[in-house]
Amino acid sequence: MNQDLLKEIMAERIKTCRKNHVPKMTQIELAKKLGVDKALMSKYENPKYPDMPPHRVLNQIGDIFEVSLDYLNGRVDDPHTTLSEYIEQVSRANKMIGMSFSEEELKSLDQQKIDKIIQYMRDQVNLALSESSSKTNSTKF
Structure with missing residues (x-):
C-alpha cells in the first residue's frame, strides 16, 4: 500500500473513531488525551498532511478507541480484528x-x-x- 493511500485511510479512521466515540470526542479532547496540541491533532486527521502519527500516538489512539493498530493502518476493515x-x-x-x-x-x-x-x-x-x-x-x- 502506498504512503499516500495509507495516510488517507489512517486519517479517515482516526477521525471516524473520534466522531463515533460515545460520547463524541472533539479534536481538542483527543489531543489532550494524546498529549499533543490541537493543531497537530488536526494534521493527523488531514490526509494531505505528509506525516503520520508516531507509533506511540497510534498505540494510544488504539487504546482510547479500543481498535486494533491493523485497523488504523488499513490492514483490516474490522476495528476489533488484528x-x-x-x-x-x-x-x-x-x-x-x-x-x-x-x-x-x-x-x-x-x-x-x-x-x-x-x-x-x-x-x-x-x-x-x-x-x-x-x-x-x-x-x-
Missing part, C-alpha cells in the same frame, strides 16, 4: 473451500487482495456446482 486474527479466519475459510496458502503467503497480502482471492475461489466453486447440477439435470431428460 491481521493475525483475520489470517486465521481466512485460513479456516480456505480449508472449507479447498484452498491452501501458507501463513507467510497470506501475510504478504493485504485484506482486499485476500478477499478477492476468496471471492474468486467461491465463485469457481459455485460455477462448478451449477455446471454439475446442469449436467445432472440435462441427463435426466
